Amino acid sequence: MTSVINNENANILLFPNKEFNNKHQQGKNYPKIYQKQTAKGLSVLDQNIPYVEKNPLKEQKINKVPIQKNNIIITEMDILPLSQEKDKDKIIKEDIVLTSPNFSSDKIESESEYKQLSTLISEAHKALINLDINIEKMYRKRESDNLLINEGESSYKYNKHLEDTIFKIPPNFLEKHNISPYIRTKMIDWMIEVLSVFDSSDETFFLSVNVFDLFLYKAKSVYRNDQVHLIGMAAMFIASKFQEIWPITLNNFVHKIGHEQFTPKEIKDMECAILKVLDLDCLVSTSVYDFCKTYFYDFYYNNKSLITTKEDVKIYKYIKYTSIYLNKLVLHYEFFYSENCSMKAIACIVTSIKIVGDGLNGKLTMKTKGIYNDWMLFLIEQGGFNKEKVEILAKKIYTAYQHYQTSKSISRNLNRFFPLEYNL
Numbered sequence: 001m002t003s004v005i006n007n008e009n010a011n012i013l014l015f016p017n018k019e020f021n022n023k024h025q026q027g028k029n030y031p032k033i034y035q036k037q038t039a040k041g042l043s044v045l046d047q048n049i050p051y052v053e054k055n056p057l058k059e060q061k062i063n064k065v066p067i068q069k070n071n072i073i074i075t076e077m078d079i080l081p082l083s084q085e086k087d088k089d090k091i092i093k094e095d096i097v098l099t100s101p102n103f104s105s106d107k108i109e110s111e112s113e114y115k116q117l118s119t120l121i122s123e124a125h126k127a128l129i130n131l132d133i134n135i136e137k138m139y140r141k142r143e144s145d146n147l148l149i150n151e152g153e154s155s156y157k158y159n160k161h162l163e164d165t166i167f168k169i170p171p172n173f174l175e176k177h178n179i180s181p182y183i184r185t186k187m188i189d190w191m192i193e194v195l196s197v198f199d200s201s202d203e204t205f206f207l208s209v210n211v212f213d214l215f216l217y218k219a220k221s222v223y224r225n226d227q228v229h230l231i232g233m234a235a236m237f238i239a240s241k242f243q244e245i246w247p248i249t250l251n252n253f254v255h256k257i258g259h260e261q262f263t264p265k266e267i268k269d270m271e272c273a274i275l276k277v278l279d280l281d282c283l284v285s286t287s288v289y290d291f292c293k294t295y296f297y298d299f300y301y302n303n304k305s306l307i308t309t310k311e312d313v314k315i316y317k318y319i320k321y322t323s324i325y326l327n328k329l330v331l332h333y334e335f336f337y338s339e340n341c342s343m344k345a346i347a348c349i350v351t352s353i354k355i356v357g358d359g360l361n362g363k364l365t366m367k368t369k370g371i372y373n374d375w376m377l378f379l380i381e382q383g384g385f386n387k388e389k390v391e392i393l394a395k396k397i398y399t400a401y402q403h404y405q406t407s408k409s410i411s412r413n414l415n416r417f418f419p420l421e422y423n424l
Helices: 018-026 032-040 082-093 108-122 141-146 152-164 181-197 202-218 225-243 250-257 264-277 288-302 310-330 334-338 341-359 366-383 387-406 413-417
Strands: 067-069 072-074
Touching: 108 181, 108 387, 152 288, 152 341, 181 202, 181 225, 181 334, 181 413, 202 225, 202 264, 202 288, 202 310, 225 250, 225 264, 250 264, 288 310, 288 341, 310 341, 310 366, 310 387, 310 413, 334 387, 341 366, 341 387, 366 387, 387 413
Parallel strands: none
Antiparallel strands: 067 072
8 A cells, every 4th residue: 555645745845945846846847866855765766867876865966978887777868858758768778787686596605694694683682782762751642633644544544454464474474385585585685676777666666575475475386486586577567567657568577677588478477376366455555665654754744843954854864765775674584574564664763763873973962862762652652562572673673784784695786775874
């Protein structure tokens, strides 16, 4: 299910420039650097125009020299008007070169690394990882009446219902298949690469993972590592048609994504197999990302008077983008399915506050910490969660984050869209 507010930025003025806001209201005929910031947050780096942006808060000059990075060739192309967007996409897509991961083989070293991470996660509550988040009782009753305004409250409750019923996947759902958890992690990493190259939305990525995992959980047939590639492609094919205005074509899946390893018939047959196993309700995604977006919308709506300076806006955006990054990171590891998405969203926000605080080298003021600590306690109490469990889950997510930065077994495609440098 998409966010409670599909375009949350319609009510959030993060850019005071009048010229930009007028363009935003008229349509999408404005630089894609702002499209990504306002419409997609952290996730999808626009590979269709030749610039590389490490920090989403800084404008980068357009580089007109063709560049090749991570097997993705970006040709020289100026930003075109909306009327020419379709032609531009056609030109750019001709130069896309995607990796072709081998999902049929396991490396002993990679499997050993993955098992080591599982052990670290299971013992994270014992580790001396200081999150520096002191969630004291600073609960403000006024916010309980505005948690999700208007239709938002019913949507939130519906998402809660979905995560407790349809999307309840046990962490051991791969055990009945001959698929190793490491191969699944590699698949999620590759999905990020594919969908980012085709400029797909965050919703498409999260729905792709949902379809992929739910199918493996509900399927009666037993699948193998060498079939993961085809299942993942079919899952992205389905999600793209549900979420995108211009879905990724079957021709692209056959030639550019699948490198002609599979025929159109094989991809369509797997698509049919997935749709026969899943209910239609399973194709309306609910994820940690949906809850996270809802939480941030509610926070900004209720605390506009506290987010006034440029530094306040930067910190808000840093925490938001880092939280979305963590939303995607936890999907790499199946053992995080042991907790509900709504609780994982809160734990991701807690962890992002820790990461941003470290990145700013202690520049977060006591007032700012108090605002976000207050918000965390509000979300925990309003959601009926246990504070200690949230803190333990945050430590586990932080451990996974540290491991991901040093992992040698996967490509870490997600790091291409992460603002590693924080400054005020």
